Amino acid sequence: MTYPTFPENCTSMLCKHLTPELFEQLKDKKTANGFTLEKAIKSGIENVDSEIGVYAGDEESYEVFAELFDKVIEEYHQFSSTDVHESNLKAEDLNLRNLDTSYILSTRIRIGRNIKDMPLGASISKEQRDEIEKDVSSVLNGFEGELAGAYHPLLEMSQEVQLQLIEDHFLFKDGDRFLESSGLARHWPHGRGIYHNHDKTFLVWLNEEDQLRIISMQQGGDVVEVFSRLVTAMKEIEAKVPFAYSERLGYISSCPTNLGTAMRASVHIKLPNLANDMEQFKAIADKYYLQIRGTDGEHSQSKGGVFDISNYRRLGITEVEAVQDMIDGVIALVDAEKSLEA
Numbered sequence: 290m291t292y293p294t295f296p297e298n299c300t301s302m303l304c305k306h307l308t309p310e311l312f313e314q315l316k317d318k319k320t321a322n323g324f325t326l327e328k329a330i331k332s333g334i335e336n337v338d339s340e341i342g343v344y345a346g347d348e349e350s351y352e353v354f355a356e357l358f359d360k361v362i363e364e365y366h367q368f369s370s371t372d373v374h375e376s377n378l379k380a381e382d383l384n385l386r387n388l389d390t391s392y393i394l395s396t397r398i399r400i401g402r403n404i405k406d407m408p409l410g411a412s413i414s415k416e417q418r419d420e421i422e423k424d425v426s427s428v429l430n431g432f433e434g435e436l437a438g439a440y441h442p443l444l445e446m447s448q449e450v451q452l453q454l455i456e457d458h459f460l461f462k463d464g465d466r467f468l469e470s471s472g473l474a475r476h477w478p479h480g481r482g483i484y485h486n487h488d489k490t491f492l493v494w495l496n497e498e499d500q501l502r503i504i505s506m507q508q509g510g511d512v513v514e515v516f517s518r519l520v521t522a523m524k525e526i527e528a529k530v531p532f533a534y535s536e537r538l539g540y541i542s543s544c545p546t547n548l549g550t551a552m553r554a555s556v557h558i559k560l561p562n563l564a565n566d567m568e569q570f571k572a573i574a575d576k577y578y579l580q581i582r583g584t585d586g587e588h589s590q591s592k593g594g595v596f597d598i599s600n601y602r603r604l605g606i607t608e609v610e611a612v613q614d615m616i617d618g619v620i621a622l623v624d625a626e627k628s629l630e631a
């Protein structure tokens with residue numbers, strides 16, 4: 290492989306940090322699973338509009354290609370190579386302050402998880418992926434009480450049900466070009482599926498970008514209830530399924546943006562006035578470490594002034610701090626929206 294040519298206007302972290310010198314230094318390296326630099330950067334090369342552009346194929350990728358991943362990690366999470374990751378799952382440490390939930394349509398918190406000692410999705414074999422689906426779905430199918438529900442493999446799902454679940458914001462979308470070029474969508478839809486409880490307030494995606502995405506969500510703005518349910522579910526799953534975790538990087542994920550807590554706490558919130566003042570909107574988002582997504586999630590547009598607002602950083606902060614970033618930022622956004630209304 291030769292040094293890739295990026296277009297002039299490329300802004301991804303990949304084209305920013307992968308200098309010709311760094312490329313030469315890393316291009317012949319390989320992890321024990323055979324994951325290479327070429328595979329790690331394929332998605333960013335094929336999708337030049339990427340924000341990040343790199344994926345890991347296994348936990349070892351973060352060491353073998355550290356000179357590249359660490360730069361992305363440092364820039365994305367404001368996390369330096371000597372920092373260590375810490376956890377706090379105590380809902381009582383959340384400070385709701387004067388959060389006005391009347392603007393919030395729904396609240397969702399998800400974490401990403403991958404199985405200990407397994408390759409990540411970009412270099413896993415079909416057999417290994419199927420084994421994860423079998424083992425994890427059988428653990429989930431045994432859940433009782435509020436978490437009780439059923440696993441639905443994508444292979445057995447009608448197109449109609451699948452589209453409805455996507456439209457209702459419960460299921461991952463199909464045909465994500467970033468995942469497709471990274472190798473994360475190989476053998477799709479085999480091994481993929483969704484578990485959910487009866488109320489669809491607790492959901493688990495299997496074998497999408499990460500092997501598990503554990504989700505708690507509901508209508509309205511009760512962040513503490515959503516967080517508490519997630520923590521309960523996470524502990525129940527963790528008691529039965531061993532996850533990949535590193536002292537320095539926290540929970541290991543396919544994308545370096547999801548390391549650490551692997552947590553994205555979001556609200557769907559209606560901000561029609563701020564939507565017409567994107568400069569102010571973005572300035573508040575930057576100040577409070579927020580990410581602005583559209584109504585249908587990442588890489589989607591806002592519909593009717595509804596945005597998905599979440600914490601941006603996930604590593605080097607605790608779970609409570611990740612959710613607190615979202616709360617503090619939403620308070621500031623609602624204040625600004627009210628001023629624009631007046």
Ligand code: ADP
Nearest residue numbers: 395396397458553555556557584585586587597
């Ligand atoms: P992820 O959160 O898993 O990283 P996405 O941005 O693709 O990935 O979002 C997945 C789905 O979750 C999308 O349908 C998105 O609209 C939905 N979603 C995210 N936050 C909320 C929320 N607060 N309320 C309802 N749906 C949400």
Ligand code: ARG
Nearest residue numbers: 339340341342343467544546
């Ligand atoms: N690879 C995509 C990009 O660089 C997504 C990055 C962050 N999102 C994610 N789902 N991992 O734009």
